[in-house]
Amino acid sequence: MSTTDPRPGTHDDVVPVVRLTGIVKSFFGVDVLHGVDMDVRPGEVHALVGENGAGKSTLMKVLAGVHQADAGTVEVGGEEVTFDHPLQAQAAGVTTVFQEFNLLPERTVAENVYLGREPRRRRLVDPRQMRRDTAALLDDLGIDPDALSPDRRVASLSVAQQQVVEIVKAMSFDARIICMDEPTAALAGAEVDLLYSLVRTLQERGVAILYVSHRLVEIFDLSDRITVLKDGHLVQTVDTADTTPDELVSAMVGRSLGTYFPERTDGGPTDDVVLELSGAGNHDIDDVDLAVRAGEIVGVAGLQGSGRTELAQALFGVRPFLRGTMRVGGTELTPTSAREAVAAGLALVTEDRKAEGLALEQTVTSNARLVLDAVMPKTSNRRSRDIPGILSSLDFRASSGDPEVRFLSGGNQQKVVLAKWLVTEPAVLVLDEPTRGIDVGAKRAVYDLMRDRCAAGNGVLFISSELPELLGMADRIVVMRDGRLVGEVTADVGEEGVMALAAGTAGEVAA
Amino acid sequence: MSSLRERSGAAAGLLNRLTSGTATIFALLVVVLVVITILNPTFARPASLMAFLRAAAPLVVLAIGQYLVIVSGEFDLSVGALVGAQVVFAAKMIDGDPSRTWPVLAAMLVLGAVVGLVNGLITTLLKVPSFITTLGMLLVLFGAVRLWTGGAPTGALADNFRTWGRGGIDMPVLRQLPWALVIAVVIAIAVGLLMRAPWGRTLVATGDNDTAASFAGVRVWRVRTVAFVLSGVLATVAAILIGGFAGVTAQVGDGLEFVAITAVVLGGVVLGGGRGSMIAAIAGALAYQAIERLFTQLALPSTARPTLQGIIIIAAVAWAAREGSRGPGAANTPAPDASADPAPA
Incomplete structure (x- = not known):
C-alpha cells in the first residue's frame, strides 16, 4: 500500500x-x-x-x-x-497531550501556551507578542479566532477547546x-x-x-x-x-469481535415494570416518559449535554425531579437524595469514575462497602462478606492484598464501583457511561454483568455515547435531545438512525 | 506471575499496611524516649513514666478529637479556646463546692457538644470553610471568657474535680495509675472501635472524596457535623484533665489547637482528609509531649517552645509531602500503568 x-x-x-x-x-x-x-x-x-x-x-x-x-x-x-x-x-x-490537561484555568489561552517561556521585551513579559504568536499558531491550525481567542480564560472553554489549547501548546514547541x-x-x-x-x-x-x-x-x-x-x-x-x-x-x-457483546441467556424482558417515569422533569430535563422492565436493558442515547446524565442524577435524587411521577417497583417516590434512591433499590454508576465514584485513597474493600456502610450500617458487616465473590465474578484482579483503588487500572476501578453497587442488591441499575476509558476485557466484564443482572430480574438503564455498545446490548434505545426523549428505536435502525434522532436531523421529519 | 512473587507481594503488602504512615512516628517516639532516658535514667522508672503519660493524656485526647475532624477533611481551630473557656466556666460554677462537681461536669460536656454542633452545622450547611468557622469560634470563646471574667478567672475547682487530672488508682510497681491515662485509653479504644465501624469508614471516605461519598448515599453534612461534636466533647474531656492537672488560669488553653494539629500531623495524618490512622495521631501526641519533655531535660527556655512547635509542624508536613510524592505505597503496587492486572483481563 x-x-x-x-x-x-x-x-x-x-x-x-x-x-x-x-x-x-x-x-x-x-x-x-x-x-x-x-x-x-x-x-x-x-x-x-x-x-x-x-x-x-x-x-x-x-x-x-x-x-x-x-x-x-x-x-x-x-x-x-x-x-x-x-x-x-x-x-x-516530542510533545504529549495527556488525558488530564496541564492548564491553568484562571489564565488566558496565550498565557497557558507560553507558560514559563513568555516572550520578553526589556526583561518584562510582552503580552502583545504572546497574543500574536498564539493567534498565529491557532490560525495555522485553521482554528476560528472568534471561537477560540487567545484572550479567553481557559476555565471558560469547553473540554474540546482546552484540548485544542494543549495541541497549540505542543505546536508552539x-x-x-x-x-x-x-x-x-x-x-x-x-x-x-x-x-x-x-x-x-x-x-x-x-x-x-x-x-x-x-x-x-x-x-x-x-x-x-x-x-x-x-x-x-x-x-x-x-x-x-x-x-x-x-x-x-x-x-x-x-x-x-464476534463474541464482543454477549448474547442474552434468559428469555428476555418480563412484563414487570421496575422503573417508571411519567411526565418527569426538573430544571434540566422535561416531560420524560420511560418504563424499564425486569430483565430489560434500556439504552439512552444522545449527544453530550442532551440531558442523559441529568436524567440519571434526577433518578438518583442528586438533582431531583420537580414534576411528574416516578415509580420504583410500583411504589411511587421522588428521591431527593442518593440515600433515598439507594433505599428504594436504585444503583448509579456515575459517568466520572474518579470524581464521583471512588474514594481513591481508600482500599478496594472500603470502597466496595461504602454504600453498605452509609445506607445500611446494621447489615453492612454481614453483607460485605459477599464482596470478594462479587469482585471475582467481575473478573477483578488485584496484585495482592487490598490495595488502594488509586493504584488500579481504569477497568479494575470500574469493577470496584460495580461491586459497590451490586452488594446492595439493587432492583434497578443506572449505568452512566460504564465503559468509558476502560479496556476491552473490562468492557466485556461490564457487558456480562448487564446480562447477568437482567437474568436475575433487574432492570438496567444504560447511558452511553458509544453507539455500537448501545446497539449491541440494549433491548431498545431511547434518544434524548435538549432534555427530552425524542424517540425510541431498536438496534435495527443502526448507528445512523440513532445519530439522526440525537442530532435532530431526522427528528422533525419523523415527528 | 509466579506464586512465590505473589506471596512475597502479599507479605510486603501486609507489612506495608501495618506500618504505613505509622512506622516513622513510632520510630521518632522511641528515639526521643531513649534519648531522654540516656540523659536522665530515672525517666525509665515506672512512676516517672506514669507521670509522663498523665501529662500527655490531655493532648492525646485532644489529638483524637482533632484527628476525627482532620480525617474528614476539615479543621477545628476552636479546641484551645474551648479548653480555656471550659476551665474558667468550671471554676466559676463550682466555686470550690464539691457537691456541684457532677452537675458542672455534665454541663461542660453539653457545652462542648453544642460548640462542636455549631461548628459543624455552620461548616456543612452554611458552607463556611471550617478554617474560618472554627477560627471565628476561637475568637468568640476567647472574647466571651475575657468578657465574663474581666480578665482574671474567679472561683476554684473542687478536689473531686481535680482528681481526674492529677489523681489515680494506687497500685504496686506503678505506684499510681493516673485517671487521666485510664480516661485517654478508654477514649482511644472507643474511638478506635468507632473508626472500624461503618461510621468511621464513611468518615474517612468523606474526607477522601465527599462527592463520591455523597453519591454513595453518605449524609456528608451529618458525618462531618458528628466529627465536630466529638471534637468538642473530647476537648471538654481534655479541659477537665487540664483543669485538674494545671489549675485555673484564663490562658490555660491558649495555643492548644496548634499543639493538637501538630500532634496529628506529626502522626502522618494528611491535612485535607482521607488518610491517616488514629493510632498514628496518638503516637504523634506522645511524640510531641516527649519532645517537650526532652527540651525540659535539656533546660531549653520555655520561650523557645512556639519556635520548636513551628519547626516541627513544617518539618512533619514536608516529610509527609516527600513520602507522598514517592508515590505508590512502595511494595504494594508497581506503577500506575503496570496496573493491577498481571494477566490479561
Missing part, C-alpha cells in the same frame, strides 16, 4: 521521527515493558493499542521523558537521545510528534470531528501523531499504522489498511 498512498511518511525509506528499540522498563521489580520496538514516521498517525496494563502509557511516558527506560534506545530524527525530563523531550519536538493519550475520552460527538480535522491538519504539516485510544472506530478512521502491545510485549505493527477490527481485537486480547 505504500506505493499507492499519496500521503507523506508512509514510505519505508523515510527517516522516522522517533524510533524506539528494545525498550525495557520495570517498576519496583515488576516488568512493564519487555523490549518493545516501534517507529513513527513523519506525518503519520500511528495508533498504539492494547488493554489497560499492556504498557501503552508507560511506553508513551518513556518517549515523553517522564520515565527513563531501563534498557533500549530512543532515537529522535535518527539521533539517539536520553530524556531525563519532559522539558528536554519537548525541546526536541515546533513539535515533530504529538503523543495523544485517549484524546476523545472526554469529547462528545461533534467535538470528535473537530479533533479529527485537527489531526489531519497536523498530519499535512508533517507532524507525526502517536494516538493512544481504546476506540476502534477512531483508530480505523485516523491511523496509518497500528502497533499492538500486550502485557508489555510488542505483538505487531501493521498497516491499518491491511487489518480489520476483528483481527485487531484478537491481537489485543486473543478473542474476536
Whole structure:
C-alpha cells in the first residue's frame, strides 16, 4: 500500500521521527515493558493499542521523558537521545497531550501556551507578542479566532477547546510528534470531528501523531499504522489498511469481535415494570416518559449535554425531579437524595469514575462497602462478606492484598464501583457511561454483568455515547435531545438512525 | 506471575499496611524516649513514666478529637479556646463546692457538644470553610471568657474535680495509675472501635472524596457535623484533665489547637482528609509531649517552645509531602500503568 498512498511518511525509506528499540522498563521489580520496538514516521498517525496494563502509557511516558527506560534506545530524527525530563523531550519536538490537561484555568489561552517561556521585551513579559504568536499558531491550525481567542480564560472553554489549547501548546514547541493519550475520552460527538480535522491538519504539516485510544472506530478512521502491545510485549505493527477490527481485537486480547457483546441467556424482558417515569422533569430535563422492565436493558442515547446524565442524577435524587411521577417497583417516590434512591433499590454508576465514584485513597474493600456502610450500617458487616465473590465474578484482579483503588487500572476501578453497587442488591441499575476509558476485557466484564443482572430480574438503564455498545446490548434505545426523549428505536435502525434522532436531523421529519 | 512473587507481594503488602504512615512516628517516639532516658535514667522508672503519660493524656485526647475532624477533611481551630473557656466556666460554677462537681461536669460536656454542633452545622450547611468557622469560634470563646471574667478567672475547682487530672488508682510497681491515662485509653479504644465501624469508614471516605461519598448515599453534612461534636466533647474531656492537672488560669488553653494539629500531623495524618490512622495521631501526641519533655531535660527556655512547635509542624508536613510524592505505597503496587492486572483481563 505504500506505493499507492499519496500521503507523506508512509514510505519505508523515510527517516522516522522517533524510533524506539528494545525498550525495557520495570517498576519496583515488576516488568512493564519487555523490549518493545516501534517507529513513527513523519506525518503519520500511528495508533498504539492494547488493554489497560499492556504498557501503552508507560511506553508513551518513556518517549515523553517522564520515565527513563531501563534498557533500549530512543532515537529522535535518527539521533539517539536520553530524556531525563519532559522539558528536554519537548525541546526536541516530542510533545504529549495527556488525558488530564496541564492548564491553568484562571489564565488566558496565550498565557497557558507560553507558560514559563513568555516572550520578553526589556526583561518584562510582552503580552502583545504572546497574543500574536498564539493567534498565529491557532490560525495555522485553521482554528476560528472568534471561537477560540487567545484572550479567553481557559476555565471558560469547553473540554474540546482546552484540548485544542494543549495541541497549540505542543505546536508552539515546533513539535515533530504529538503523543495523544485517549484524546476523545472526554469529547462528545461533534467535538470528535473537530479533533479529527485537527489531526489531519497536523498530519499535512508533517507532524507525526502517536494516538493512544481504546476506540476502534477512531483508530480505523485516523491511523496509518497500528502497533499492538500486550502485557508489555510488542505483538505487531501493521498497516491499518491491511487489518480489520476483528483481527485487531484478537491481537489485543486473543478473542474476536464476534463474541464482543454477549448474547442474552434468559428469555428476555418480563412484563414487570421496575422503573417508571411519567411526565418527569426538573430544571434540566422535561416531560420524560420511560418504563424499564425486569430483565430489560434500556439504552439512552444522545449527544453530550442532551440531558442523559441529568436524567440519571434526577433518578438518583442528586438533582431531583420537580414534576411528574416516578415509580420504583410500583411504589411511587421522588428521591431527593442518593440515600433515598439507594433505599428504594436504585444503583448509579456515575459517568466520572474518579470524581464521583471512588474514594481513591481508600482500599478496594472500603470502597466496595461504602454504600453498605452509609445506607445500611446494621447489615453492612454481614453483607460485605459477599464482596470478594462479587469482585471475582467481575473478573477483578488485584496484585495482592487490598490495595488502594488509586493504584488500579481504569477497568479494575470500574469493577470496584460495580461491586459497590451490586452488594446492595439493587432492583434497578443506572449505568452512566460504564465503559468509558476502560479496556476491552473490562468492557466485556461490564457487558456480562448487564446480562447477568437482567437474568436475575433487574432492570438496567444504560447511558452511553458509544453507539455500537448501545446497539449491541440494549433491548431498545431511547434518544434524548435538549432534555427530552425524542424517540425510541431498536438496534435495527443502526448507528445512523440513532445519530439522526440525537442530532435532530431526522427528528422533525419523523415527528 | 509466579506464586512465590505473589506471596512475597502479599507479605510486603501486609507489612506495608501495618506500618504505613505509622512506622516513622513510632520510630521518632522511641528515639526521643531513649534519648531522654540516656540523659536522665530515672525517666525509665515506672512512676516517672506514669507521670509522663498523665501529662500527655490531655493532648492525646485532644489529638483524637482533632484527628476525627482532620480525617474528614476539615479543621477545628476552636479546641484551645474551648479548653480555656471550659476551665474558667468550671471554676466559676463550682466555686470550690464539691457537691456541684457532677452537675458542672455534665454541663461542660453539653457545652462542648453544642460548640462542636455549631461548628459543624455552620461548616456543612452554611458552607463556611471550617478554617474560618472554627477560627471565628476561637475568637468568640476567647472574647466571651475575657468578657465574663474581666480578665482574671474567679472561683476554684473542687478536689473531686481535680482528681481526674492529677489523681489515680494506687497500685504496686506503678505506684499510681493516673485517671487521666485510664480516661485517654478508654477514649482511644472507643474511638478506635468507632473508626472500624461503618461510621468511621464513611468518615474517612468523606474526607477522601465527599462527592463520591455523597453519591454513595453518605449524609456528608451529618458525618462531618458528628466529627465536630466529638471534637468538642473530647476537648471538654481534655479541659477537665487540664483543669485538674494545671489549675485555673484564663490562658490555660491558649495555643492548644496548634499543639493538637501538630500532634496529628506529626502522626502522618494528611491535612485535607482521607488518610491517616488514629493510632498514628496518638503516637504523634506522645511524640510531641516527649519532645517537650526532652527540651525540659535539656533546660531549653520555655520561650523557645512556639519556635520548636513551628519547626516541627513544617518539618512533619514536608516529610509527609516527600513520602507522598514517592508515590505508590512502595511494595504494594508497581506503577500506575503496570496496573493491577498481571494477566490479561
